[in-house]
Amino acid sequence: MDDATKTELEAAAFRRLLQHLDERKDVQNIDLMNLSGFCRNCLSRWYQEAATERGVVMGKEEAREVVYGEPYAQWKAKYQTEASDEQKAAFEKSHPDH
Numbered sequence: 448m449d450d451a452t453k454t455e456l457e458a459a460a461f462r463r464l465l466q467h468l469d470e471r472k473d474v475q476n477i478d479l480m481n482l483s484g485f486c487r488n489c490l491s492r493w494y495q496e497a498a499t500e501r502g503v504v505m506g507k508e509e510a511r512e513v514v515y516g517e518p519y520a521q522w523k524a525k526y527q528t529e530a531s532d533e534q535k536a537a538f539e540k541s542h543p544d545h
Contacts, residue, residue, distance in 0.1 A: 464490075469516050472526040481537045490514045 448456075468474070468487060476486035488511070495510035511519040530538070 465514060465516070468514075475528060475530070475534070477530045477534045477538055481534065481541055484541070487511075487514050491519075 476488060479486040491507070491511040491514040494513055495505050495507060498505040498510070508519060515522040
C-alpha cells in the first residue's frame with residue numbers, strides 16, 4: 448500500500464471515529480477514560496499536536512471543535528453530565544496520577 452492510500456484510509460477511519468462519538472453523546476468522557484484511557488479531549492489534543500508538528504497554528508478550542516463538531520462549551524452545556532461517585536472512583540483507580 449502506498450503512503451497516500453494509507454493516509455487516506457487513516458483519515459477515513461478517524462472521520463468515522465468522530466462520527467461514532469458524535470452519535471454516542473450519551474457516552475461521557477469519563478466513561479471513555481475509565482474504559483480506554485483516552486477521551487474526546489485527548490483526541491483534540493492529539494489533533495492539535497499533529498497540526499503543530501506540521502506548522503499549522505491551531506488553538507485548543509479550535510481543535511476541540513473539530514472533535515466535538517461544535518464549540519466545546521456548547522457541547523459541554525448540552526451533553527455533559529455530572530460524574531457519579533462510581534465514575535469518579537473508577538477514574539481515580541485507573542488514573543492515580545491525575
